[in-house]
Amino acid sequence: MKDVITGKATKLDLRNFRSIPIRTFWISAIAFFICFFSWFGIVPFMPQVEKDLGLSPSQKWNAIILAVSGTVFARLLIGKLCDKYGPRLCYTWLLMLGAIPTILCGLVQTPLQFQLCRLFMGFIGASFVITQVHTSLMFASNVVGTANATSAGWGNLGGGANRLGMPLIAAGLVAFGVAETEVWRYAMVVAGLVCFSMGFVYYFFTQDTPEGNFSDLKKSGKRIPVKKDQNGFLTAIKDYRVWILFVVYGVCFGIELTVYGTMDSYLQNTFNLERVTAGNIILAFALMNLFARTLGGYFGDKSGEKGGLRGRVFFLTLILIAEGVILSLFSMAGSLIIAIVLLTAFSLAVQMAEGATFAVVPFINKKAIGSISGIVGAGGNVGAFFAALFLKIKSVAAEEAAIAANEGRSSEIIEAARASASSAAISDAFLWIGFSILAAGLVSLAIRFSQEDEKEAALELSHQNA
Template sequence: MVKNQQPLSKLNIFSFKGIQMRTFHITWITFFFCFFGWFGVAPLMPIIRDQLGLTKSEVGNIIIASVSATIIARLLIGKLCDTLGPRLTYTVLLVVGAIPMMLIGLSTSYESFLLFRFFIGIVGASFVITQFHTSMMFAPNIVGTANAVTGGWGNLGGGVTNLVMPLIAAGFAAMGLASEADSWRLAMVVPGVLLLIMAFVYYRYTTDTPAGNFKDLEMTDAAVRQKKEKGSLIVVLRDYRVWVLTLAYAACFGIEITVDNVAATFFIDRFGTGILMAGAMASIFGGMNLFARALGGIVSDKVGRRFGLKGKGTLLGLLLVLEGFGITLFAASGSLLVAVIFLLIFALFLKMANGCTYGIVPFINKDNIGVVSGVVGAGGNIGAMLVGFLFKSEDLTYADAFQYIGIGVVFIGLMVVVTKFQAKPVADVVSPELVLER
C-alpha cells in the first residue's frame, strides 16, 4: 500500500514528492520521448527522400501512414488502461513501439519505410495513457490544468525532435559511424533506446493510482468501480457535441502533428534553408507547447467558471478561427522571417485550442469520460490523415495545402462557435465535482 493515497488537489510543478507528483513528471517525460520518436524521421525526410528516391506522392503517403495507426491505437488503449492499468499499458506500449523505431533504419525501399513508419505511429496513443494516468493522480478541481500541462509538455517532444534529430544524425556522420546519407538510420536508434529506458522507469517508479496498482486493489470499492467503468460507445457517438469536438480536435491537434511532419521539408523547399536551419525553425512550432496548451486549459477553466460550457465552446471556436487565419498568412509568407512570425502566431492559437478542447471533454458525458476522450483524441489523428492527402498531391505545393487547411479550420471554428454545448444548467456543468471523476 502506498502513502498519500488521495489524489492531489494542488499542482506544484516543482515538486517530486509523493507518488502523485512522481507519476506526473514521469508520465509527461515519457510522453515527450514518445513524441520525440514518433516524429524523429520528420526533419530527416529530405535526406531519406533523396536516398530512397521518394516522390512527392510517396512522401505524402508516409505522412498519412505515420498518423493512421494512432487512430486505432487511441481507440483501444483506453480499454487497456481500464483492464491492465496505465502503468502496465504504458510499459507494453513503449517496448512494442521501440521495435519499429530502432529497425526503420533497415528500410531499403519506399514500401519497407512506409510499413515501419506506420507501426511507429502506435506510440501516439501515449497521449491517452498520459491523460488517463494524470486523471487518476489529481483531484477534480485541478485535474484539467494537470492534464493540460502533461499534454503540452509531452507534445513539446514533437518540436524538440526537429532541432535535435538532425544534430544527432550529423554527429554520427562526423564521428565516421555512418555516411551523411545513412546517418538517419543510426540516429533513429536513439529514440528507440530512450523508449526502452522509459519503459523500465515507468514500470519501476509509478503506480496505477495513489493507493497502489490495480492488481493490489481488486477488492477495494474504488478498484471495483474503476474496473466496471466500460462506457457506452453508442451513447457517446449519438451526442452531436462529441462529433463537433472531434472535428475541433482534428482542426487543432490534427494540424499540429501535420506541421510536425512537414515543417522542416516546407522550409527547405520554400526558402532553401539547410536541414539544420529547417529543423531549428520547425522546432519553434513545437516549442510553443511549453506553455500554450496549458494556457488554453487555464483560460478555458476561467471562462467556464463565469460563462459555463457555452463560454468554453465559444472560446474554442474563436481560437480555431484565429488559428485558421494564421495558417493562411503563414502559407502566403514571402520571406523566412515573416513565415516564422506567422508560424508562432498560429501555433499559439492552435495549441491553446488543444487545451481548450480537453477543457470541454470532461463535461460532455461524465459517465463515459474515457470513451469521449478516446473518440475526440482519435479525431485529431483522423484530421492529420485527411489533410495528409493534400501534401501528397502532385498538383499542390505545400504552401497551397496550408492555404486550404487554413480555410477549413476557419469554417470548423465558426461551426464550433454556433454549437450548443450547454446541455445542462450552468451550475451543473461548471461544478468541479463533474470534472474527470473516476
C-alpha cells in the same frame, strides 16, 4: 485550499515529487516526449533516407500519411483499454511494443519496408491518450485542464525537439566511428532502445490512481475511484459532443502534425531558405509547446470557473476562430518576416486550442474518460491524414505539371519550377484549411451540457475552493 480531495491533486505543484499525482505527471510527460521524439525522429534524416531507399515523391508523401494513419486505430483502442486495465499497464506495453518498429526503421532496405515501419511507428502516437487519461485520474477538476494541457504540451515538444536532438545523436555516433551514410539507421535504433527502457520506468514508478492500481484495488475489495460504465465506449460514440470534439481536435492537433511534416520544405521553396534555417524555425514552433498548450488549458479552467462548462466551450470556440484566421493570413504572406510572425501566432493559437479541447473532454462523460479521450485524440490524426492527403494531391499535381512544362530544360530550371509550383499549391491548401478551422470553431458552439452537469461541476469546484 486543500492539497488533495479523495486523492486527487487540486494544484499543479511541480516541485512536490513526493506527491503521487505530480510524480505521475512528470513521468507521463517524459514518456510522451520520448514517444513523439521517436515517432518523428526520422524527419531530420529524410533527405538521406530518400536517397538511400530511392523514394519517389509519391512514396515520400505516402510515408507521411501512413505515419499519422496508424495512430488513428491505436488511439481508438487505447482509450477503451485504459478504462479497463488502467493507464499504467497500457503505457508500459505501448512503450515497449512501439520500440520495435522504431528500431526496425533503422534496418529497412526497401521503400515498402520503410512505409510499413512508419505505419506501425504511428501507434506510439497513442501515448497522448494515455497521458490525458492518467492526468485526468490524478488531478481535480479545478486544475485538470491545466494539468492535461501542460503534460501534453511538454510531451508534444518531442515532435519538434528531434530537429535538434536527432542530429546531436547522429554527431555522437559519428564521433564513435559510425559512417555518416549509415548514421540515420543507428540513430533510430538508439531512439527505439530509449523508448523500450522507458517502459520499465513507467511500470515501476507510476500507479493508475492516487489510491492505487486498478488491479490492486479490485483485489483488496476497495472501490476504484473512477466512475465506470461497462458500455462506456458505446455511450461515448453515441454522444454528438464527442464527435464535435473529434473534428475540433482534427483541425488543431491534426494541422499541427501536418505543419511539422511539411513546413520545412514549404519555407525552403517559398522563401529560398537553407534547410538548417527552415529547420530552426520549425524547432522554434515546437518549443512553444513549453507554455502555449498550458495556456489553453489554464484559460479553459478559468473560463470554467467564471462561466461554467459553457464558458469552457466558449473559450474553445474563440481560440479556434483565431487559429483559422491566422493560418489563412499566413497562406498569403509574401514576406519572410511577416510569415514568421504569423507562424508564431499560429503556433500559439493551435497549441492553445489543443489545451482548450482537453479542458472540455473530462466533463463530457466521467464514466468513459478513456474512451472519449481515445476518440477525440484519434480525431487529431484523422485531421492530419486528410490535411496531408489534401496537400499531397495539390502539391504532386502542381509539381508534375511544372516538370512536364519545363521538359528538356536544365535541371536547375526544372527544380526551380517544381519548387515554385509546390509552394503555390501548398499556400492555396493552407488557405482552404484555414477556412475549415473557422467552420469547426463555429460548430463547436453546438456543444451543450445539461443543468445537472453544470450543477455537478459547480459543486465540485466549490468543494475544491473551500
